[in-house]
Amino acid sequence: MPVPPELRYSKDHEWVRVEGDIAALGITDHAQEQLGDLVYLDLPEVGTAVHQLEKLGEIESVKAVSDLFSPVSGEVTERNEEAVKAPELVNQDPYGRGWLVRLSLSDASEVDKLLTAEQYEELVAQEWAE
Amino acid sequence: MPDGESLRRSPLDEQHRALKARMVPFAGWSMPLQFAGILEEHRAVRNQVGLFDVSHMGRLYVSGRDAAGLVSRAGTYDTRRLEPGQGHYSLLCQEDGGILDDFFAYRLAPDRFLVVGNSASADRDREQIQGLLEPHTNATVEDRQKTTVMLALQGPQAVETLARVVGTEATQGLPRRRCTETRWQGETLFVSRTGYTGEDGFELVTSVEPGRALWEKLVAGGVQPCGLGARETLRLEAALALYGNDIDTTTNPWEAGLGWAVTLDDGADFVGRAALETARTRVERHLACLMALGPGIMRSGCLILHGGEQVGRVTSGGYSPTLRASIAMGYLPASLATEGTSVEVEVRGKRLAARVVPRPFYRRPAA
Numbered sequence: 001m002p003v004p005p006e007l008r009y010s011k012d013h014e015w016v017r018v019e020g021d022i023a024a025l026g027i028t029d030h031a032q033e034q035l036g037d038l039v040y041l042d043l044p045e046v047g048t049a050v051h052q053l054e055k056l057g058e059i060e061s062v063k064a065v066s067d068l069f070s071p072v073s074g075e076v077t078e079r080n081e082e083a084v085k086a087p088e089l090v091n092q093d094p095y096g097r098g099w100l101v102r103l104s105l106s107d108a109s110e111v112d113k114l115l116t117a118e119q120y121e122e123l124v125a126q127e128w129a130e
Numbered sequence: 131m132p133d134g135e136s137l138r139r140s141p142l143d144e145q146h147r148a149l150k151a152r153m154v155p156f157a158g159w160s161m162p163l164q165f166a167g168i169l170e171e172h173r174a175v176r177n178q179v180g181l182f183d184v185s186h187m188g189r190l191y192v193s194g195r196d197a198a199g200l201v202s203r204a205g206t207y208d209t210r211r212l213e214p215g216q217g218h219y220s221l222l223c224q225e226d227g228g229i230l231d232d233f234f235a236y237r238l239a240p241d242r243f244l245v246v247g248n249s250a251s252a253d254r255d256r257e258q259i260q261g262l263l264e265p266h267t268n269a270t271v272e273d274r275q276k277t278t279v280m281l282a283l284q285g286p287q288a289v290e291t292l293a294r295v296v297g298t299e300a301t302q303g304l305p306r307r308r309c310t311e312t313r314w315q316g317e318t319l320f321v322s323r324t325g326y327t328g329e330d331g332f333e334l335v336t337s338v339e340p341g342r343a344l345w346e347k348l349v350a351g352g353v354q355p356c357g358l359g360a361r362e363t364l365r366l367e368a369a370l371a372l373y374g375n376d377i378d379t380t381t382n383p384w385e386a387g388l389g390w391a392v393t394l395d396d397g398a399d400f401v402g403r404a405a406l407e408t409a410r411t412r413v414e415r416h417l418a419c420l421m422a423l424g425p426g427i428m429r430s431g432c433l434i435l436h437g438g439e440q441v442g443r444v445t446s447g448g449y450s451p452t453l454r455a456s457i458a459m460g461y462l463p464a465s466l467a468t469e470g471t472s473v474e475v476e477v478r479g480k481r482l483a484a485r486v487v488p489r490p491f492y493r494r495p496a497a
Binding site for chain 2: 037039060065091
């Protein structure tokens with residue numbers, strides 16, 4: 001699956017889609033593939049304040065659990081209840097129906113510091129090479 | 131993750147890579163974690179049929195006039211009782227009764243046994259059996275882990291699938307835990323009606339080249355290749371003990387529910403017998419099956435609490451694709467290890483409500 005060029009990425013394999021002053025975020029296709037079949041998402045409640053690079057929640061596959069870090073700061077405005085009920089959506093459509101939460105951005109400049117699609121592709125290529 | 135130079139490769143390594151398996155280090159081997167995905171593979175085994183490469187398992191052939199006595203002394207089950215064509219589960223113990231490995235012993239002929247143990251313990255098993263050889267013992271121990279392939283074909287369609295490929299001679303009427311030897315591509319093919327998934331199925335051993343051909347033929351015929359991930363979720367649902375997790379050198383076999391693997395009634399001598407006679411009278415805990423009542427996955431090492439007090443630890447845990455909930459096993463004091471007991475399991479700082487449920491979690495539907 002190609003890395004969508006319009007999104008920004010974190011080194012922890014999350015993506016961010018800016019929609020005005022709201023940011024939708026999820027995990028990348030590479031991340032879901034590495035994690036394997038997802039069975040449980042622990043996402044923050046609406047209204048939770050999150051800070052950039054701090055723990056946002058947990059994402060658990062059949063074989064392991066991983067922390068989810070927020071690529072940006074803000075307040076949770078929405079979480080994907082459909083994905084909480086059916087975590088396989090994240091495996092099937094990580095950039096679409098498998099989004100995780102929406103945040104109201106508290107500092108839009110944080111987004112600019114995230115990786116571009118090209119930079120993220122390079123990061124993944126490096127990981128494969130290792 | 132880098133494979134490292136020192137990892138042993140399965141004779142089917144090329145086949146796994148051709149199928150784009152995700153390989154992981156496991157007990158010193160590079161083995162497939164998954165092919166299509168753990169859930170898909172798990173469901174294939176529960177509903178149709180799946181194929182596992184288990185060539186990392188230990189395979190010792192013990193032959194000679196004293197083979198039966200030798201295998202019997204090495205483990206807790208009196209394998210002298212087995213008729214040719216029968217197999218039984220047994221435990222390899224040290225003198226103090228601590229379990230060093232669990233294995234399956236198959237009697238192929240009156241004077242020939244196949245002993246299948248865990249990959250991590252293969253050397254130890256061989257050393258223990260060889261260590262029991264005395265100058266007058268008429269028996270030889272041959273390690274065929276390197277020269278053979280071992281496969282597990284598991285699932286409700288295993289019988290018809292194997293019959294289609296190797297013929298019905300080996301499969302027809304072979305009861306559970308029985309074994310036989312047949313021919314496949316001009317070589318001997320060991321076939322047993324056993325497995326580690328809770329489903330019907332077979333375990334198969336043959337030389338490397340015919341083993342590769344058998345793997346390829348089964349996969350080409352539509353059998354789902356499966357990796358270690360599904361092997362783990364399947365055995366956990368079947369509540370089968372995993373050496374190193376649920377049983378180790380500190381385990382009392384009766385607490386693990388494995389008393390049926392220990393023969394004490396006929397006076398048979400084996401390593402650890404005296405200690406196990408005592409252990410049988412000191413059963414204080416039981417390996418209990420737990421099911422989580424909400425989201426979150428219990429994993430090995432998690433604390434088990436009752437009334438706020440720590441009462442045990444999860445020895446094996448994970449997600450059950452069949453029950454769509456987290457399941458786990460762990461030792462609980464006998465008074466708590468009863469169906470319906472409510473406990474809490476601490477998962478990464480949070481306490482999940484769980485309940486003791488009957489063992490196993492999954493039992494295959496009667497045929």
